[in-house]
Amino acid sequence: MKRRKFIQNLGLGVAPVVAQPLMGAAGPEQDFPQYNYRQPETLQETVTKEGQIIVRLEFQSDDRHGQQLKPEINIENGNILRSKSYFFEQGEDNFTGGPEAPVISTALGDVDVLVFWLDRFEEETAIIVIDQAGVFAFSLSEIVKNKEMKGQIGKAQVKANFLLDKEIGELNSADVEIKIPGDDFTFIIMADTQGGDASNPEDNLCRMKIHNAFIEESIRLTSNLKAKPAFCLMLGDIVDHQGEEHHFAQMARFFKRLKIPVLYEMGNHESRYQTSFEPGYNLNGFNNYFAAQKAINGMELLLYSFNLGKWHFVVWPDPLRQMFWENHPHYFDWLERDLEKHKDRPTVFLQHIPMHPIGINPLVNYCETAYVKRLLFDILAKHGNVKTIFSGHVHIPVKSSLKTAVSVRGINCINLPAAGYRPRAFGEEDFYGGPAQGICIVDLKGDKISSTYKTVTLEEFPYPDNLPEFDAEKFPLWFGNKWELPANKQFINGDFTNDLTGWGRRYVYHEDENPSNICEVRKQDGIPALYLKTKKRGFHKPGQDRLPQDINRIFQAVELEQGKNPFIQIEYFLDKKNCDFSGFNGLYIWVEGYRKSARMVNLLYFANKAWVNLGSTYSRSSGSGPLIFSLDNTPEVWHSVRLNIKADFETNQDELKFDLPAPDRLVVSAGIWNINDGREQPFAAFLRNFSVRYNLSSASQVDGKKIATMPDDKKWWRGKLMPSGNVAGEHHYHVEGWNELKY
DSSP states (O other): OOHHHHHHHHHHHSHHHHHSOSSOTTOGGGTSOOOOOOOOSSGGGGOOTTSOEEEEEEEEEOOSSOEEEOOEEEEESSEEEEEEEESOOTTTOBOOSSSSOOBEEEOTTEEEEEEEEEEEOOTTOEEEEEETTEEEEEEHHHHHHHSEEEEEETTEEEEEEEEOOTTEEEOOGGGGTOOOOOSEEEEEEEBOOOBOOTTOTTSOHHHHHHHHHHHHHHHHHHHTOSSOOSOEEEESOOBSTTOOHHHHHHHHHHHGGGOSOEEEEOOTTSSOTTOOOTTTTOOGGGHHHHHHHHHHHSOOOSEEEEEETTEEEEEOOOOOOTTHHHHOTHHHHHHHHHHHHTTTSOEEEEOSSOSSOOOSTTTTTSSOOHHHHHHHHHHHTSSSOEEEEEEOSSOOOHHHHHHHOEEETTEEEEEOOBSSSOOOOOSSOOGGGOOOOEEEEEEEETTEEEEEEEETTOOEEEOOSSOOBOOTTTSTTTTSOGGGSOEESSOTTTTOTTTTTTOEEOOOOOOSSSOSEEEEEEEETTEEEEEEEEOOOSSOOSSTTOOOEEEEEEEEEEEOOTTSOEEEEEEEEEOGGGOOTTSSEEEEEEEEEEETTEEEEEEEEEEEOEEGGGGTTTSOOOSSOOEEEEOOOOOSSEEEEEEEHHHHHTTTOTTOOTTTTOOSEEEEEEEEEEOOSSSOOOEEEEEEEEEEEESOOSOSEETTEEOOBOOGGGEEOTTSSSOOEEETTEEEOOOTTGGGOOO
């Protein structure tokens, strides 16, 4: 079908959806079931499907100095069948699950979790945690009564609660009316439908109407397939906004037109953004999701698996809410045992958030942590039976979906375009000019799998069976943390005479032509130097895409000599012909100091303008907040920089001292950023001669002139000059009074 004909059909077929409320006069409350995830009131209600009780212990501290615990875990009137640790940092925490005491280090918001499975228990079963710094003891009956128990061991806050499993399970496909199709069948995936009741002007009215139109076309596309699919799975972000019941009710009305079983997976729009999972085991924030799922297929599950034909399927929840995984570590254990049980079956893993890199902001911080991604791949790759991971979340164009599809540890990873939401701009035109909305058709023949993306305009794009391998060593921060980077006593290849050897990079998506980001070694004045350039992404179409780009960067860790004051020396050159100094953009040097996993130092040095969120909400690191300084803006000359890390850290922080306690390493990043708000605003720079020195006498300086903190009128953050909002799916933050701003 050609694009013009599709637009005609869109206008005729969905005009009622766009022009009038979708819920009808009856309103959503009359046909939307009520659900309440009730916390246990008796010990018996905490018992799992396997007849066990799961107890979670959380250790956390906000103290800068930190504390190491080596607690003995004793139990009275019960038995610990097995135990595991989660969110333990390598080289800092240790627990094998055996009889030896765990080693737990806590500092600056670090959370460490122990989980115990009890196979013998009673009301007065007691668990006693004994350390030299103190004792924390509780009985199971006390947790039932109080939902959780809290205590203190030295500087560490300790908390105990039950972990439940009534929202986890292996599903009999017949229970959701998936008919056994034999060994050859197809199923459909719709990612990011993100629609709902468009009658409420407070609920992103305009963009929801647009999504609903494409949802109806995706449903029509599925219904018109020659071979009837076994089922259709909604891969998260089923509804727009924050999981309100009227949106779920409207989506159910859409999906009933499919005439095939519909399965749900939880994404980040199925609940309130500030959903809390305390006290105890609290899933009330997901009540609307559970109710909607029960209405569509009778299920009440977040994490589930099932068998069909020769294949095993795992549906993994991705709410992307703070502390969700720390509060639900037993999901990883269940997954591990489920895959062990079905290790002889080829497996499809379905999740909302991609675990392979996409290459644009905000898909560095707006995704799972490095720990979660690494742990999941350790589990998924263990038996070699997981063949493909399908994900959504990104609203990726079709072309970019194919370009970013990779193999990780032998598993094909495919990020799917949205069925409803408009695509983000990846800097280049999509195939046939779009639209990208549509469905993924997964074809299973015996133990073979193939997948094809089909747009609402009937173009088909098969994904290759053999995908390129993702190079995790080249991009070490996708599965690793900054404090885990290998550290040397001096910068390796700090003069770039050996290209980028020794330097890590962030994965950045590159357009086929005229890339918006460049990171390469060039010669400037006949001498090798790193060249960084950024500009707005091309083909800047409407959609949820206008977010700052700051991941074009390199980084390296250096080990510090204890008791000495470190200085970082760098040279940089601003490329005038590619620098818009009136724009919101700039060069940055980012210096972070770590003591083991705790970030103790967080310093940012910017030429031109500062992007404040880079070192705070977008950094995915707790601990020290950012301090921001100015670099010289003079172009076309080499600037010599000397950074006194100790003195800069102690600037305006009378209560904090660099060496109390001192970091054991610095991670130094050099990057370039651009507001990406629709104007070109390029910025480019050369850098060379990175080195670390000690005990020099000067303050931080550029070309012998003292560096100052950056004034507020040179800083930018989302929401500074006007509210950062959303209009018709467009994240907007255009600078108010642009022409009047003076810098």
